[in-house]
Amino acid sequence: MPSFLSEMVPWYLRITRANQAFVSAEGAWNHIRERSLRPQSYGPPRLLRSDVTVSASRYEGWPIYTVTPRSRSARGKVATPPRGNVVYCHGGGWVNEIAPQHWALAADIAVGAGTTVTVPIYPLIPFGTADRVIPAFAELVRANTAEYGAVCLAGDSAGGQIALSTAALLRDQGHASLPRTVLISPATDLSMSNPEIPVIQPSDPWLGKAGGLVLGEQWRGSLPIHDPQVSPLFADFSGLGPLTVFCGTHDILVADVRLMVEKARAAGVEVDYHEGAGLVHVYPLTPTPEGRAASRLIVSTLRDALSRAESLR
Numbered sequence: 001m002p003s004f005l006s007e008m009v010p011w012y013l014r015i016t017r018a019n020q021a022f023v024s025a026e027g028a029w030n031h032i033r034e035r036s037l038r039p040q041s042y043g044p045p046r047l048l049r050s051d052v053t054v055s056a057s058r059y060e061g062w063p064i065y066t067v068t069p070r071s072r073s074a075r076g077k078v079a080t081p082p083r084g085n086v087v088y089c090h091g092g093g094w095v096n097e098i099a100p101q102h103w104a105l106a107a108d109i110a111v112g113a114g115t116t117v118t119v120p121i122y123p124l125i126p127f128g129t130a131d132r133v134i135p136a137f138a139e140l141v142r143a144n145t146a147e148y149g150a151v152c153l154a155g156d157s158a159g160g161q162i163a164l165s166t167a168a169l170l171r172d173q174g175h176a177s178l179p180r181t182v183l184i185s186p187a188t189d190l191s192m193s194n195p196e197i198p199v200i201q202p203s204d205p206w207l208g209k210a211g212g213l214v215l216g217e218q219w220r221g222s223l224p225i226h227d228p229q230v231s232p233l234f235a236d237f238s239g240l241g242p243l244t245v246f247c248g249t250h251d252i253l254v255a256d257v258r259l260m261v262e263k264a265r266a267a268g269v270e271v272d273y274h275e276g277a278g279l280v281h282v283y284p285l286t287p288t289p290e291g292r293a294a295s296r297l298i299v300s301t302l303r304d305a306l307s308r309a310e311s312l313r
Contacts, residue, residue, distance in 0.1 A: 002278040005288040009280050010205035010250065019206050021093060021215075028211035032095055032126055032218065040097035042121045045104075052107045059143070060136050063121040067110045080114060084179075084306035085148035087118045087141055089166070091157030091184075091282060093212075094125050094219040101285040102156070105295060109154070112299035115306055118144060122162075129221025130165070134229040137166040142175065150309035152302055153181045156282045157253075158219075160186025161232060164243075164260075168228050168235035177241035180305035182298055185247045185282045188233040189256045190216030191225045196255035203250045206281045212252075233260050237267035244272045244301050246294055248279030272301070 013019065021031035044054050044065060055066045068082055088106050090098040098121065106117045120140060122133050144151045155163035160183040167181045192209050201209065220230040228235035233256055243264055247257040254275065261273045274297070276283050276290055284294035 002276075003289045006279055006283070006286070006290050009283075009286055009288065013205040013280065019208055021095070022206070022208035022211035024208070024210050025214050028214035031211075032215075035095050035124065036126055042097040045100050048103055049107045049111065052110050059120070059140060062123070062136070064140075065119040065121070067106050067117040067119060069111045069114060082110075082116045083114050083310050084150035084152070085116050085118060085144045086110075086113065086152045086154055086302055086306075087120070087137070087144060087163075089122075089137065089153065089155030089159035089162040090119070091155065091159040092124075093215050094128070094158045095215060097121070097124070102159075105285060105298070108295060109299055109302055112296075113303035113306060115302070116148060125215065125218040128219075129223075130219050130227075130230045131221035131223045134162065134165045134169055137162060138169045138173065138175075141166065141170060141178075145175075150179050150306050152179050152305055154184075154298070154302065155182075155186070156184035156285060158187055160184055161188065161190070161230075164188065164232040165229045165235070167240055168232055168237075171239050177239060179309035180242050180244060180302060181240070182302065183243060183245045184284050184298075185251055185253055186232075186245070186257065186260070187212075187216075187253055188260045189226075189231045190220065191231060192216070192252075194255040194259070197252045200250075200252045200255060204252045204281065205250070207252050209252065233263070237264045237269050240264065240267075240269050242270040242272070242305070244274075244298070246274045246276070246284050246298075248276040248281060248283045250278060251281040251283075253281065 020027045051070050053068050057064045090102040110117045153163040223230050226234045247254045261271050264271050284291050
């Protein structure tokens with residue numbers, strides 16, 4: 001049974017009209033127009049936790065932030081340097097910029113997993129599209145592998161689509177399987193043709209099919225909607241590294257997430273799946289007991305994956 005705070009989240013989402021960009025095609029088009037005219041800020045919050053440092057650079061014209069834990073040594077001991085790297089792909093329907101919750105999770109990963117976290121500020125629709133963004137993410141992972149060693153991917157919602165599509169593209173390009181890819185409520189089939197979606201829709205206070213179809217159509221660019229760089233559910237999962245997946249049952253994306261988990265396991269991929277009964281979209285990012293527990297699990301999972309990968313180098 002969801003906690004009291006988790007039961008309050010749908011109420012908050014409804015009164016703040018968080019679903020306006022998703023419940024109708026008109027709402028999606030209005031949101032795209034507004035975001036293209038008045039871009040959101042994307043820099044890290046000034047009050048991000050004090051035990052990290054953040055640096056900025058450019059990669060292929062994108063702003064790239066690196067979150068690094070501050071070096072602190074115990075008395076008489078040398079501080080342990082960061083180990084490996086996590087590339088975090090933020091969500092937002094491919095149209096919204098990174099939010100404070102994403103930054104908070106990136107900082108928690110950096111400190112808790114003892115790693116550097118790369119946060120790319122990728123171009124959003126209508127200017128950014130999957131046919132250009134996914135290959136650039138793959139190039140970034142390769143560059144970070146050369147710089148940091150082991151690299152994991154993580155992402156939520158639209159960023160989960162980017163992370164999973166990038167992992168599949170890297171595999172197709174002959175890159176070694178990643179130590180771990182963490183997916184938080186990933187969008188896996190942008191055609192949204194699963195017949196379970198209308199059944200789940202009344203319980204979802206955030207996402208909607210009508211607006212989601214518009215956003216997905218704009219994001220695909222020149223690629224077919226079922227291309228794995230757009231809809232990773234249709235990728236070949238064989239040879240992918242381990243996956244850790246979170247999704248709530250009050251999220252229309254859960255219908256395709258279940259199919260993705262089943263397909264990945266059938267292909268021999270190790271999948272650690274956490275389905276939150278009665279919980280909403282991207283519940284690990286919510287300020288709830290369930291969200292905090294999931295966040296801690298994400299951190300420990302990435303720490304263990306990087307530790308194992310580094311020990312094998």
